[in-house]
Amino acid sequence: MEKSCKVCVTGGTGYIGSYLVKKLLDKGYIVHVTLRDLKNESKVGLLKSLPHSEGKLLLFEANIYNPVDFEPAIEGCQFVFHVATPLAHEAGSQYKDSTEASLAGIKSIIMACVRAGTVKRLIYTASVVSASPLKDDQSGFNDFMDETCWTPLNDSLAYLSLDDFHKDYVYSKTLAEKHILRYGKNENGEGLEVVTLPCGLVGGDTLQSFTPGSVGVLISQVTHNENAFKSLEFLENLLGKIPIVHVDDVCEAHIFCIENDSISGRYFCASSYISSKDIEDHYALHYPEFNVKQGNVDVLKKDIKWSSTKLCDKGFVYKYDTKMILDDSINCARRVGHI
Structure with missing residues (x-):
């Protein structure tokens, strides 16, 4: 598994980013990682404590709100994983909102990839919030x-009555993904190879010392966290059901996208497509010790089919089913003392 290949991971101390860095190091890659503050001892310590990090891990300070920071980290790399995303707008910055900051970051990272002259493929960690089956004419959902x-x-x-946080997130992730796909190779073979992975709600374990936000949303019916439960409602109302995926499968899918000789474009990354009632029923059945919150999600009732097989058609295999994702999310929260 020993490799001399250099890869870059932006947002390398986040939930997905840190897990991805660990897997890349385990596979022998030389990994350039960006984080917002190299003086943050806990985040730097998390990365430096990973197995195989010595001599294989290089850390760079970079912030989406100052996108030129990413160029040194990308220099010399063959593959770039753009995982970082601003979840809250930095007031007083040069950008009016997080969407504008995300787009500026993407433009800068793409230009850095082009200038490096070594980057073969750019993989963007997108979100399924960009892929609602809502019809443009406001007449309901596609089937x-x-x-x-x-x-x-x-x-x-x-009709969703989105709060500012969820509205900003939908706009940011949708516009960013559309923008990055424009830079894919044209019919003349010019440009970068670009892959976007719109990921479902991510569950499972974590390298972090706390429960990641997406795991918190998946277990919100157990913890009775109202803000997290609102996010679960939001996803179900936006998408008709809730696509979910294990963090281990997410990271394996990212690595699959650099180890596959020919892959570009948009690929959904989710192994299950369930309702909040399905999640509620699972927890009520398997975890009777918890007072599981009864759902009241007012979903526009429609039998929406999960029709994507593109990633699996390429040869990718998911290892985690619905039960494993939900159980590992509960175990994660227990391990870190959340429940």
């Missing part, structure tokens, strides 16, 4: 959900 679906950024979203 399927696959890579052709794009969340309509118009009055079709009005």
Whole structure:
């Protein structure tokens, strides 16, 4: 498994980023990692404590709100994973909101990839919030959900009554993914190879010392965390059901996208497509010690089919089913003392 290949991971101390860095190091890659503050001892310590990090891990300070920071980290790399995303807007910055900051970051990272002259492929960690089957004409949902679906950024979203956080996240992730796909190779073979992975709600274990936000959303019916439960409601109302995926499968899918000789474009990354009632029933059945919150999600009732097989058609195999994702999320929260 020993490799001399250099890869870059932006946002390397986040939930997905840190797990991805560990897997890359385990496979022998030389990994350039960006984080916002090299003086943050806990985050730097987390990365430096990973197995195989000595001599294989290089850390760089970079912030989406100052996108030129990423160029030194990308220099000399063959593959770039753009995982970092701003979840809250930095007031007083040069950008009016997190969407503008995300787009500026993507443009800068793409230009850095081009200038490096070594980057073969750019993989973007996208979100399924960009892929709602809502119809553009506000008449309801399409009856399927696959890579052709794009969340309509118009009055079709009005019925959701989104708060600022969820609205900003939908706009940011949708516009960012559309923008990055424009830089894919054209019919003349010019440009970068670009892959986007719109990931479902991510569950499972963590390298962090706390429960990651997405895991918190998956277990919100157990913890009765109202803000996290609102995010679960939001996803179900936006998508019709809730696509979920294990963090281990997410990271393996990212690595699959650099180890596959020919792959580009958009690929959904989710192994299950369930309802909040399914999650509620699982926890009530298997964890009777908890007072499981009864759902009241007012979903527009429609039998929406999960129609995407693109990633599996390429040869990728998911290892974690619904039960494993939900159980590992509970075990993660227990281990870190959340429940």
